Amino acid sequence: MPVVSTGSTATAASTGSAPGDGGAPQARRVLSLPGTINLRDVGGYPTVHGRSLRWRTLLRSGTLRGLDGRGQAILAQIGLRTVIDLREDTEVAHDPDQLGRLAATHRRVPVYTLPVDRHQTAGDLRSLYDHVVDHRGDRLTAAMLALATPGALPAIVHCSAGKDRTGLVIALALDLAGVPAEVIAQDFALTSYFLRDEAAAAVQRISALMSTDGEELPASLMASPPDLILHALDRIHARHGDTRTYLLAHGATAHALDRLVEALLVPAEASDAGPDCGPPTAG
Structure with missing residues (x-):
């Protein structure tokens, strides 16, 4: 399976260690x-x-906007079954x-309602996350239920940069499964290592859509602390x-959540040797 091997991200990937990997390279x-x-x-x-x-x-x-035939073939080899797209219509x-011809179900679960008013977010990420947690719980839960659908896994969850909306959904999934908070936080922060220029541009595009007055939103929105x-x-x-x-308060069922965790x-009774041991079976 290909891994990061070029550009500035390669240095971070080859010298750092991912949380929970027992020292394995990121x-x-x-x-x-x-x-x-x-x-x-x-x-x-x-x-x-x-x-x-x-x-x-x-x-x-x-974003998967540039996925080519080779990438589609690799995802097919993994056995990808579902793509959960958290982006808005625009x-x-x-x-x-x-x-392409990738045999995966494409599920749209928009999280934001664009544009997001400045008074809702105060132009900073913490306010934005508070707004999503407080007012978009049904959308976050819908994404989790899409993952919990029988046969949905393996799956990709994505937005424009794979940072905020994706970060929230993945954090909920990891927390539900019992991953320690410090590991969830480290996984979230990995985006800072792997956010290439194209991803930064994606964040800037969504920031422009979020603005109601045409002003550029703060550079702090690029961060993933x-x-x-x-x-x-x-x-x-x-x-x-x-x-x-x-999640139960926003429409999930106990059965669906239990199924997702398992x-x-x-x-x-088993062990998972790592990402090179072949496509997993789940769902």
């Missing part, structure tokens, strides 16, 4: 497919229950996913007790 989880940005695997992360997430089961990404119209996702999870936990209860985790 490059193990980053998939460098032509025409994709910030595409990576959340497999291998440990849980507080002593199990770990399956490799090649849940992927996160930015984004999709401008940059449609290029799935670990405390940002911890704040969002803390907000959910403070108001609902835990992520599971939050599909994401390596069976208790």
Whole structure:
């Protein structure tokens, strides 16, 4: 499976270690497919229950607008079944996913309502995340239920840059599965390493769509600090007790959430050797 091997991100990938990987290079989880940005695997992360997430089961990404035939073939080899697109209609119209003949279900679950008013976000990411957590819980839950659909995995969850909307949905999935908060935060922060110039441009495009007055939004919206996702999870936990209860309050069922967790985790009696052990079966 290809990994990041060129550009400034290669240095970070080859010298750092991904959280929960026991010192394995970050490059193990980053998939460098032509025409994709910030595409990576959340497999291998440990849980507080002593199990770990399956490799090649849940992927996160930015736009798939440039995915070519080679990339489509690799995703087909993984066994990709679902693409969950969190973008708005205007984004999709401008940059449609290029799935070609890839036999995967494309699910649209828009999270924002664009443009987002400045008074809702105060021009900063924490306010934006608060707004999404408080007022878009049904959308976040819809994305989780799409993952929980029987046969949905392996799946890719993506938005424009694979940073904010994707970061929230992935954080909910990891938290639901029992991944420790500090590992979730480190996974979220990996975007800072792998956000290439094209991904930065994607964030700028969505920022322009978010603005109601034509003004450029703050550069701080480009960041992915670990405390940002911890704040969002803390907000959910403070108001609902835990992520599971939050999702149940917004339309999920206990059966669907249990099914998703079991599909994401390596069976208790088995071990997952890593991303090169072949396509996983889940869902």
